Amino acid sequence: MQDSYCLETADLCYRYSNSDVVLKGINLQVPQGSIYGFLGPNGAGKTTTLRLILGLLKRQHGIIAIFGKRFDTNRIEILRNVGSLIESPSLYNHLTASENLSVWLKVHQCPKGRIAEVLYLSA
Ligand SMILES: Nc1ncnc2c1ncn2[C@@H]1O[C@H](COP(=O)(O)OP(=O)(O)O)[C@@H](O)[C@H]1O
Ligand SMILES: [Mg+2]
Structure with a gap:
């Protein structure tokens, strides 16, 4: 390897x-x-x-x-250190985009400001 x-x-x-x-x-x-x-x-x-x-x-x-x-x-x-998306994104449909991102924010321990940055990129 x-x-x-x-x-x-x-x-x-x-x-x-x-x-x-x-x-x-x-x-x-x-x-x-x-x-x-x-x-x-x-x-x-x-x-x-x-x-x-x-x-x-x-x-x-x-x-x-x-x-x-x-x-x-x-x-x-x-x-x-890996991002993945296999066939369909795993999203909670009952949550908003911002709420979905806040789940990943916790998992990856990112600063809160990242949510606005990422939403801006996809706008
Ligand atoms: N959960 C499963 N149980 C049994 N066979 C499966 C399962 N998932 C996929 N297969 C079979 O495994 C083979 C490879 O499937 P897959 O990896 O989905 O191929 P691809 O993504 O290249 O289309 C196919 O013959 C498919 O029918
Ligand atoms: Mg496939």
């Missing part, structure tokens, strides 16, 4: 409990500072791969490293 890659997987494999093998030996090497297109037909396993990388699915086989560190043993530290 190299520091020059912000994300690396080696021989990542996965099967859902009631299905055939979905991922067979996925080797990703994403260089630091790059914009990476992860393409494939419907059902190829892109979402499954991303869920594994973020720990939303339990790794069954292979290695995942982010920022040069093994995900298994550095999960919290890694996730503190």
Whole structure:
């Protein structure tokens, strides 16, 4: 696992409990500072791969490293520095935009002023 890659997987494999093998030996090497297109037909396993990388699915086989560190043993530290959005944003529909942001403000321990800054950026 190299520091020059912000994300690396080696021989990542996965099967859902009631299905055939979905991922067979996925080797990703994403260089630091790059914009990476992860393409494939419907059902190829892109979402499954991303869920594994973020720990939303339990790794069954292979290695995942982010920022040069093994995900298994550095999960919290890694996730503190990762932003993710898989397929649809996770928002509380009964809260306003500002209230939703205040949830993330607490999680990431950001200063209060960030809410106005971020709302201004998306206006
Ligand atoms: N929760 C699940 N249970 C069983 N099979 C699933 C589940 N989610 C996805 N799959 C199957 O895994 C394969 C890969 O799906 P997915 O990772 O969503 O592909 P992609 O994002 O590339 O379209 C597909 O065959 C899909 O039907
Ligand atoms: Mg998908």
